Amino acid sequence: MQQMYDMVIIGGGPGGIGAAVEAKVLGINSILMIEKGDNHSQTIRKFYKDNKRVDKNYKGQEIELHGNVDFTDGTKESTLNYFDSLLDHDEIDTAFNSEVESVTKVDNEFQIVTTKAGYRAKNVIVAIGTMGKPNKPDYILPISLKERINFNLDKCSQGEKLLLVGGGNSAVEYAIELSKTNNVTLNYRKDTFSRLNDINLKLIHEYNGQEKLRLRLGMDIVSVENENGLVKVNFTDGYYTIYDRVVYAIGGTTPVDFLRKCGITLDAEGKPEFDENFETKMQGLYLAGDIAVKSGGSIAIALNHAYHIISHMLKNKKN
Numbered sequence: 001m002q003q004m005y006d007m008v009i010i011g012g013g014p015g016g017i018g019a020a021v022e023a024k025v026l027g028i029n030s031i032l033m034i035e036k037g038d039n040h041s042q043t044i045r046k047f048y049k050d051n052k053r054v055d056k057n058y059k060g061q062e063i064e065l066h067g068n069v070d071f072t073d074g075t076k077e078s079t080l081n082y083f084d085s086l087l088d089h090d091e092i093d094t095a096f097n098s099e100v101e102s103v104t105k106v107d108n109e110f111q112i113v114t115t116k117a118g119y120r121a122k123n124v125i126v127a128i129g130t131m132g133k134p135n136k137p138d139y140i141l142p143i144s145l146k147e148r149i150n151f152n153l154d155k156c157s158q159g160e161k162l163l164l165v166g167g168g169n170s171a172v173e174y175a176i177e178l179s180k181t182n183n184v185t186l187n188y189r190k191d192t193f194s195r196l197n198d199i200n201l202k203l204i205h206e207y208n209g210q211e212k213l214r215l216r217l218g219m220d221i222v223s224v225e226n227e228n229g230l231v232k233v234n235f236t237d238g239y240y241t242i243y244d245r246v247v248y249a250i251g252g253t254t255p256v257d258f259l260r261k262c263g264i265t266l267d268a269e270g271k272p273e274f275d276e277n278f279e280t281k282m283q284g285l286y287l288a289g290d291i292a293v294k295s296g297g298s299i300a301i302a303l304n305h306a307y308h309i310i311s312h313m314l315k316n317k318k319n
């Protein structure tokens, strides 16, 4: 066990970066941000397509930023560059390629165990998001199709017959982008899109109208099978289609096992319990970002959580 930090932040996404920046600006200097990926912002890197537009008011949620991070509309690349510059400017101490396995409170100190080392801290902020555990469908996905059934665009190439599954902005943006170099069908179980921003709604109907992609709406998938190494998808209308690749973009799930290992209590819906200051039942252990919203998180929401938590920590310190 090493040096005692005032604050350890678990997760280097917007919530974690926001917490680190607010801590430095507001006067908490001894901090460490631990990230399991080889760089910060793994959700943005892995799940946003290249050149994706990044909206501050994501999914139409008007958010006024309260803290010291001046995040504005941009692209995937400009957002990552901005976060790089924040971490550099404030000289945030980071441990990349380190996955936190557990957090334990012994007397008044937290002990944080990662795949590589152990750390000690007075306060801990868990900002691990939910995309480390993407949602999966209820039916079985054959293991033999592991390479062809994906949850982000990492393995997609060109000239493939692709099925995108989902009805949110991510699924639609993936479908539009991939249709430029692939034969794309977008499947959504409902008849109409109800959660899209105006631009995506307009684009998806335009692309469909111009037959740049195909929409298969109001239809669910019953099962998925391996057909000579390709993906045979059986739909509720009784028809099937064979695809080179299927990509699910149906959100993420709260990583309950990890939260339990950290001693965080869960409510009847399996969501973590915390108070109005995002503090869990364990004093000094906070949750920020997607992990602390019931549904529909965003970068701006995560940044506001971070500001609120640091302000609360400082107020506690003074009292």
Ligand SMILES: Cc1cc2nc3c(=O)[nH]c(=O)nc-3n(C[C@H](O)[C@H](O)[C@H](O)COP(=O)(O)OP(=O)(O)OC[C@H]3O[C@@H](n4cnc5c(N)ncnc54)[C@H](O)[C@@H]3O)c2cc1C
Pocket: 010, 011, 012, 013, 014, 015, 016, 034, 035, 036, 037, 040, 041, 042, 043, 044, 047, 048, 049, 053, 054, 055, 056, 057, 058, 098, 099, 100, 101, 127, 128, 129, 130, 131, 132, 170, 258, 288, 289, 290, 291, 297, 298, 299, 300, 302
């Ligand atoms: C495709 C897509 C498009 C989106 N577009 C927008 C948009 O335009 N505008 C917008 O505001 N929002 C958008 N969002 C939502 C936004 O990305 C999230 O709300 C935001 O990233 C949440 O930040 P976070 O810090 O809570 O979690 P995340 O960004 O998920 O970051 C969590 C970090 O924690 C790390 N981590 C996880 N477990 C551990 C562990 N055990 N130990 C160490 N590190 C760990 C992860 O590797 C990750 O880097 C989009 C989401 C998706 C999926």
